Amino acid sequence: MRNSHKMWKQIAQEAQALRDETLAEVGVNIQIPAQLSRNVTDIPDKVLSASSARITSLAPQEIITLASERKISAQEVVQAFLERAVIAQNLTNCLTELLPQRAISQAIELDGRLLDNSTSLGPLHGLPVSIKSHIGIANRPLSSGYCAPFHSRPHPDADALVVQILTRAGAIVHARTTEPQSMMQLECASNLYGVTTNPYSNILMSSGGSSGGEAALIALRGSVLGVGSDVGGSIRVPAAACGIYGLKPTSFRVPTTGWSSTPPGADPIVTVLGPMSVSLEGLEIFMRVMAAAEPWHIEPAIIPLSWRAVDITPSREKPLRLGILWHDEVVKPHPPITRALRELVDKLSNIPHVEVVNFPPYKHDEAWAIASSLYFTDGGEADLAVMAESGEPLLSLTEWIIKDNPGVKKLSRDELEYWLEEREEFRMEYSQHWNKTGVFNKALGAWENTVDAIICPVAPGVATKHNTAKYWTYTAVWNLLDYPALAFPVGKVDKTIDVKENRKRFMSHLDKESWKLYRPELFQDMPVGLQMVGRRFDDETVIAILKFLEQNI
Structure with a gap:
């Protein structure tokens, strides 16, 4: 047992060291105040540059519009969100890793595309998106909140299907977020990364779970749109705890191929992937993009259902x-x-x-x-x-x-x-x-x-x-x-x-x-x-x- 005890601690040290390396790659020296109030949501705007603070204050659609119209470069956007994510990590312990090399490389490609033909890549052009860590990213660890899989499970060869769809639509995945041991907690703590806290009550309160890393990061605007998962409240509880929006969709509307969970259709209570965002508009943008990609042609369990226009105009006859x-x-x-x-x-x-x-x-x-x-x-x-x-x-x-x-x-x-x-x-x-x-x-x-x-x-x-x-x-x-x-x-x-x-x-x-x-x-x-x-x-x-x-x- 003593050797096993060392094993999990060594794995945790390895995971945290890898995370810290990715934070260092952002190349910014962030000075967090030594004395923090219980509510730390105002800290990022105090320590970021004025430009980065302004960019990260924008709503998802505003970012997409500005990047698509070349009023701001995707590279500037990504850098700002990477910097803010570093701050969010220091305040709440919400990240498993950042993806700066991948994100900046993709941003450069998107900016180059606009210079070449003035056409945006898709409806999410230039928007940084964060991803809960049990959703696969090519050549990156996949652990589901446990220590052993981080060390022993092969890294996926390709992104999960939901990530592929987001990327093809122009989104830039820049951050991966924490999740709890077993994935079956309405809080967010693991032996691998420790406890994720709530930015509105630093240290005292939980960010919720199991998508608690997403909620804390988005609440601090280190991301404005992210992907969580939910089988018993794991999107909604952290969203409510951190003051953001979160949708648990009907099952088989958002593809799950490529995550570290059960195969599609195998859950007696189906786990779903869904969006978390600073705005209601962000949730709708995500769901529209998923449906427009027609993922049912790749993942047969997905219901072939397009995103429908719904008009809510109450009347005396139909309140x-x-x-x-x-x-x-x-x-x-x-x-x-x-x-x-x-x-x-x-x-x-x-x-x-x-x-x-x-x-x-x-x-x-x-x-x-x-x-x-x-x-x-x-x-x-x-x-x-x-x-x-x-x-x-x-x-x-x-x-x-x-x-x-x-x-x-x-x-x-x-x-x-x-x-x-x-x-x-x-x-x-x-x-x-x-x-x-x-x-x-x-x-x-x-x-x-x-x-x-x-x-x-x-x-x-x-x-x-x-x-x-x-x-x-x-x-x-x-x-x-x-x-x-x-x-x-x-x-x-x-x-x-x-x-x-x-x-x-x-x-x-x-x-x-x-x-x-x-x-x-x-x-x-x-x-x-x-x-x-x-x-x-x-x-x-x-x-x-x-x-x-x-x-x-």
Whole structure:
């Protein structure tokens, strides 16, 4: 065991040394202040040059337009984002590596193309994009948050398909971001790279997980568009924790070929790739590019579905109907979340032809029982075996999800079939539950005027203290149902308003434990996020509704 113990530490040192080498290649001497406030989001603008600060403050489409029109060079853009990513790493530990040589080389090619024929490469021309590290990059390590694979797994020969599509559209991959051990944490800590922190509460709070590196980097604008993954909340929880946007698409809309996860179609609960961005527009740009590439011709599991134009123009005859899920009858949200929902409802009531109704939860405790039984159908044996290869210890939340979770056990064929049947029955029941928000038209034999989308919490609270994110159901239920879900920022915690009531009754023991975690002064000024949920393959509708609401609130 002693030799194995040394092995994982040696691998971690090797991984961190490689990361530090790539940061040094950026060739900039960044001086981070010795004394930092708890909120470090203002630091990058203070230490960057005025030019780099201006470039990295731009929205994704602004960067694309300026680079395509030769008003700014792609090389200038890349250099600015590489410099800002170095700062983000120093503040939050969000990177596994930078790709300066690749990024600058591609930027030079893009600039040369414009000089030759004045035509941009594609709809993402010159836009730096960051990538969660279990998504393959040619000739780079692939570890999935574990130590052993970093050392023993062959480097991929080619980029993952999603990266190829982004690159062909003109995007420049400049950064790879951290992910947790096992990939099954709503926080972001590994033995390989350590803990990724939240830029709004440096050291104290988690950035969320498992796409926590992406969220922290984007919150500090070391990137404005990135790619994360989600099987139980791993895009939405970090997006909400760090005050950015994140979309968990319907499964099989974004290709996954070339990642270090299960093959397409093999997950009982499907893991999806999806965009994270500083803006809602960034999410839509990403999804349009994916659909336009027609990846179903390469990855057969992908649904051959183009990105559709959705017009949200409510009228008296056809109002926009939104359902509010205030809580899931298992764990009550903390005061900042409930306030955010209440304030949003008040604002929605002032928009003509928008109707808001209560959306009652439906068996969300059962949803977690099904999902948690299908996350590790081998009882976690494969994950434990990977950790045993290097002797790395189980981190707190890895042990909780694999060993302390009563739903995790090795399933026989009959047991697996049982839980798959439960999954399908739950999906059918939830669809009927959604239908009942409308009226059944007997003449047509169909439900009419059902809610167009649900707005609900992303989690019981905002960003969590490290090692405390143990309630997944507000996000995992939508993975089980395979509904698209979009996390979006709505404000900040205000300790003078979001006071903690002295509750005497609780909905469950989980509710009681969650309530103990809330301390208004601890979470002061932390971002507050909500999520909008649509029915399966209504990804376009979810984005269009939120765009309409943001334009009219």
